[in-house]
Amino acid sequence: MNYRHAYHAGNHGDVLKHAVLAASIERLHEKPTPVFMLDTHAGIGTYDLSGVEAGKTEEWRQGIGPVLAARPPALSAYCTHVESFNRSGELTCYPGSPAIAAAMMRAGDRLVLSELHPDDAETLRHWAYDKSGVAVHQRDAYESIKAFLPPREGRGLVIVDPPYEVTDEYDRLAKAIVAGHRRWPGGRWMIWHPVKDRAPVWRLMDALMAGGVEKMLAAELLIRPADGVSLAGSGLILVNPPFGLENWLAEALPQLQAVLAPQHGSHALRWLGTS
Numbered sequence: 001m002n003y004r005h006a007y008h009a010g011n012h013g014d015v016l017k018h019a020v021l022a023a024s025i026e027r028l029h030e031k032p033t034p035v036f037m038l039d040t041h042a043g044i045g046t047y048d049l050s051g052v053e054a055g056k057t058e059e060w061r062q063g064i065g066p067v068l069a070a071r072p073p074a075l076s077a078y079c080t081h082v083e084s085f086n087r088s089g090e091l092t093c094y095p096g097s098p099a100i101a102a103a104m105m106r107a108g109d110r111l112v113l114s115e116l117h118p119d120d121a122e123t124l125r126h127w128a129y130d131k132s133g134v135a136v137h138q139r140d141a142y143e144s145i146k147a148f149l150p151p152r153e154g155r156g157l158v159i160v161d162p163p164y165e166v167t168d169e170y171d172r173l174a175k176a177i178v179a180g181h182r183r184w185p186g187g188r189w190m191i192w193h194p195v196k197d198r199a200p201v202w203r204l205m206d207a208l209m210a211g212g213v214e215k216m217l218a219a220e221l222l223i224r225p226a227d228g229v230s231l232a233g234s235g236l237i238l239v240n241p242p243f244g245l246e247n248w249l250a251e252a253l254p255q256l257q258a259v260l261a262p263q264h265g266s267h268a269l270r271w272l273g274t275s
């Protein structure tokens, strides 16, 4: 078993991405027609916060821990999802993107999970075996974008959450998303990125715009001022965000910042391509 990502489980970046994921699905569910979801870098499903890896860093103590304790109003539905994985009341299980998406699925919805690492894909398969409508593929994210888009449902969301461990990740991302967007212009995407050096993120945004991707909302939550080197926070690029998500983010981002980084944090929300 490979639990290397458990070191960071439930940190501020996870809380931002998973709360936005839950809010997006909630809004997609305002229409009754089935929703397709592709999670391109799926991980292992859920993370044990009482395990050795999470225990070494305890990043969740500066993330989901205080958020559950403060329960900001805009994050209330997300908090309820996390609590549903921790019925004893003690926080030990942190739901990753596949777990949030699977928990919210309705009959007829479909979730495809793509995970390249063989051990992680195996763990994910075990986790997903009893979940109807959920398929696990041990496959490269960028191949999955080619293989599964456009989906027959016509409506849905692609969740892109790479580890950013390889130097050409941003370039690969840009090419894959531009190509995927051409095949499925109405598809909705959420692309998570860390905020350290901003240059590669700006290049990604420029490449998406140059590739014809329009309607992109950028959301950001910083825990400390960005110095260009260390991890200051994270952001999401939301392509074709569901109706109502912008208003939700305008409430949720300041509430999250007030809990996670009241002194030195900041947040931002803007449409790309507009000044």
Ligand SMILES: C[S@@+](CC[C@H](N)C(=O)[O-])C[C@H]1O[C@@H](n2cnc3c(N)ncnc32)[C@H](O)[C@@H]1O
Pocket: 005, 040, 041, 042, 043, 044, 045, 095, 096, 097, 098, 114, 115, 116, 117, 120, 139, 140, 141, 142, 161, 162, 163
């Ligand atoms: C940050 S973790 C994903 C966490 C997950 N999205 C969540 O929110 O619970 C990134 C995952 O991507 C996987 N991965 C790395 N490169 C990949 C690739 N090219 N294709 C698919 N998965 C990849 C890693 O093995 C890791 O499990």
